[in-house]
Amino acid sequence: MGRSYHLVASASRDRTVKVWAIRHASSPDGAGGPGGEAGGAMLTVQCEAELPHHAQVWRVSWNKCGSMLASSVDDGSMHVYKMDAKGGWEQVSFIEPAHTSDAKLVTTASHSK
Numbered sequence: 001m002g003r004s005y006h007l008v009a010s011a012s013r014d015r016t017v018k019v020w021a022i023r024h025a026s027s028p029d030g031a032g033g034p035g036g037e038a039g040g041a042m043l044t045v046q047c048e049a050e051l052p053h054h055a056q057v058w059r060v061s062w063n064k065c066g067s068m069l070a071s072s073v074d075d076g077s078m079h080v081y082k083m084d085a086k087g088g089w090e091q092v093s094f095i096e097p098a099h100t101s102d103a104k105l106v107t108t109a110s111h112s113k
Helices: none
Strands: 006-011 016-025 042-052 057-062 068-073 078-083 089-095 105-107
Touching: 006 057, 006 068, 016 057, 016 068, 042 089
Parallel strands: none
Antiparallel strands: 006 016, 016 042, 057 068, 068 078, 078 089, 089 105
């Protein structure tokens, strides 16, 4: 079963990536709901995680199932994060900037199958 909410990530000049959760909430009169009925559907937005970076973050991108998030940074480096079982985010890879024609991949966590 999937999540009961959506995740959105934002890249920022303040050197962070923020992961936001968007959830359906009922209106105070009880008319709204997750079905998106007109006149009553409301959304709540909450920052679930703030991932610090060493420079401005230019872009973020999700994998297809939304469990991994990649970010590109002003200096040319890339970070890859994975959601853990508790809903937190851990950095699993870092790609250093390419000062030559070859980028260097540094894996920061190992995953066994």
